[in-house]
Amino acid sequence: MGSSGKFEVPFTLNNPDLLHNLSFVNGEWVKSKSGKTFEVVDPGTGKAWTECPTNDASDVDAAVQSSHESFEKYKKLSPRTRAQLLYKWDSLIRENREDIATILVYETGKPRAEAYGEIDYSTGFTWWFAGEAERIQGTVFTPALPDRRVFTIKQPLGVTAALVPWNFPIAMILRKAGAALAAGCTMIVKPSPETPITVLALAYLADKAGFPKGALNVLTTDLEKTPELSEALCRHDLIKKVSFTGSTRVGKLVAKICADSLKKVTLELGGNCPVLIFDDANIDQAMSQIFALKYRHAGQACITANRVYVQSGIFDKFLKRWTAETKKLVVGHGSDKATTMGPVTTPRGVEKAIALVEDARAKGATIHVGGKKLERNGGYFFEPTVITGIKPDMDIASEEIFAPVCTFIKFENEGEVVKAANDTSMGLASYCFTKNVDRLWRLFENLEAGMIGLNTGNSSAAESPFGGIKQSGYGKESGKDVAVAEYLITKTGTFTLEGQS
Numbered sequence: 466m467g468s469s470g471k472f473e474v475p476f477t478l479n480n481p482d483l484l485h486n487l488s489f490v491n492g493e494w495v496k497s498k499s500g501k502t503f504e505v506v507d508p509g510t511g512k513a514w515t516e517c518p519t520n521d522a523s524d525v526d527a528a529v530q531s532s533h534e535s536f537e538k539y540k541k542l543s544p545r546t547r548a549q550l551l552y553k554w555d556s557l558i559r560e561n562r563e564d565i566a567t568i569l570v571y572e573t574g575k576p577r578a579e580a581y582g583e584i585d586y587s588t589g590f591t592w593w594f595a596g597e598a599e600r601i602q603g604t605v606f607t608p609a610l611p612d613r614r615v616f617t618i619k620q621p622l623g624v625t626a627a628l629v630p631w632n633f634p635i636a637m638i639l640r641k642a643g644a645a646l647a648a649g650c651t652m653i654v655k656p657s658p659e660t661p662i663t664v665l666a667l668a669y670l671a672d673k674a675g676f677p678k679g680a681l682n683v684l685t686t687d688l689e690k691t692p693e694l695s696e697a698l699c700r701h702d703l704i705k706k707v708s709f710t711g712s713t714r715v716g717k718l719v720a721k722i723c724a725d726s727l728k729k730v731t732l733e734l735g736g737n738c739p740v741l742i743f744d745d746a747n748i749d750q751a752m753s754q755i756f757a758l759k760y761r762h763a764g765q766a767c768i769t770a771n772r773v774y775v776q777s778g779i780f781d782k783f784l785k786r787w788t789a790e791t792k793k794l795v796v797g798h799g800s801d802k803a804t805t806m807g808p809v810t811t812p813r814g815v816e817k818a819i820a821l822v823e824d825a826r827a828k829g830a831t832i833h834v835g836g837k838k839l840e841r842n843g844g845y846f847f848e849p850t851v852i853t854g855i856k857p858d859m860d861i862a863s864e865e866i867f868a869p870v871c872t873f874i875k876f877e878n879e880g881e882v883v884k885a886a887n888d889t890s891m892g893l894a895s896y897c898f899t900k901n902v903d904r905l906w907r908l909f910e911n912l913e914a915g916m917i918g919l920n921t922g923n924s925s926a927a928e929s930p931f932g933g934i935k936q937s938g939y940g941k942e943s944g945k946d947v948a949v950a951e952y953l954i955t956k957t958g959t960f961t962l963e964g965q966s
């Protein structure tokens with residue numbers, strides 16, 4: 466790891482070669498043109514432990530050119546060779562699971578068990594897309610004109626860019642890069658300023674797996690230069706597709722910039738996801754599923770539970786149980802074995818949680834547990850918090866919380882709760898719990914979201930199409946056919962056949 470000696474890395478790895486803090490372009494570890502760097506911070510202590518290059522727009526062209534040269538060769542590899550490269554990458558990531566989990570803990574703050582969970586979830590993508598590489602197919606058909614034959618082939622789009630968030634840095638890269646590399650595209654990744662080191666470790670392993678130089682480039686940058694660097698990627702003529710995961714506000718900017726050159730875009734945006742728990746639900750099931758969903762990575766998942774609607778017959782019982790379980794959470798550094806909930810990843814996350822809770826409190830909400838910043842070793846901690854008495858004028862009623870704060874709302878009947886659940890501009894995921902099969906089916910059809918969890922709080926998987934509707938974005942990642950299709954063009958061939966009597 467190139468280091469100025471200013472920092473002390475607070476952990477040791479079994480495989481120290483994984484640790485890189487320079488950008489990765491065309492198979493080389495490189496500084497930014499400006500030579501500027503930014504600090505990478507442990508959210509559990511607030512201390513910087515390394516630094517990475519602050520790339521800006523002037524660094525983009527070299528990375529794109531290398532990715533383009535690589536594409537010209539990579540697209541000619543057979544699908545089986547691409548699959549073999551992905552399988553090799555997959556196995557190297559699995560071999561280095563423990564070390565990658567360590568880096569993840571010190572970048573995101575999540576507890577070690579969750580870091581393992583993310584890696585296991587993520588290798589689902591490398592494995593899945595390795596299989597998908599060989600299943601990309603065109604069509605042949607006989608049209609209305611008797612002397613004509615029509616066929617289609619699928620071809621990779623070219624150089625692609627991934628703008629990824631910090632909450633699930635491994636999963637988001639492997640979900641995007643897995644699909645792109647399976648399709649025959651090359652990719653430039655711009656990681657979040659919070660989590661460059663996990664992403665660089667993945668790039669190192671992709672190189673070891675044998676992907677050609679330039680097939681997977683990584684350009685790091687800080688918060689200030691993120692808009693400039695991202696815009697330069699979105700505007701570059703050789704970039705044919707951009708996949709973005711992040712806020713709806715930034716997603717709209719990405720879509721607008723990409724529209725200038727009609728680039729293909731996939732947008733995985735904000736959540737504000739509702740959970741509906743009916744009187745006839747299996748309460749144990751609903752409790753364990755939604756508890757895991759809500760407090761996973763301290764509430765910082767786009768698909769997390771933002772609003773929990775509980776039917777009046779079980780409301781008091783459910784709230785009492787949830788509050789008691791919340792009090793048992795052990796908040797601490799992600800590397801501590803006893804920790805069951807880590808810090809939020811950024812100081813902005815703590816500030817937002819404080820603002821939302823204080824606004825709700827001032828407008829009459831009841832805070833049953835938590836509600837405050839936790840002072841602990843300089844880390845970015847916020848107490849797991851339970852709130853009732855939510856009113857429409859409170860910010861927390863309509864905003865994505867992205868913190869360990871759970872709101873509970875009482876409802877009486879199905880029609881009323883579906884209306885309330887859908888009363889949002891977002892449509893990423895919704896969850897419902899009931900043992901009435903007809904109701905379950907109606908909810909599946911009537912809830913406005915791209916993904917519906919039916920008696921489950923976990924619907925993310927490599928084989929399941931992931932993506933929202935409404936202002937939660939468009940395009941699907943993962944799942945059969947649809948995810949790889951985002952990185953392909955369909956070319957139509959029309960042939961005149963002579964001599965057929």
Ligand SMILES: O=CCCC(=O)O
Pocket residue numbers: 632633636765766767768925
């Ligand atoms: O935060 C967004 C991604 C979460 C997931 O893939 O389950």
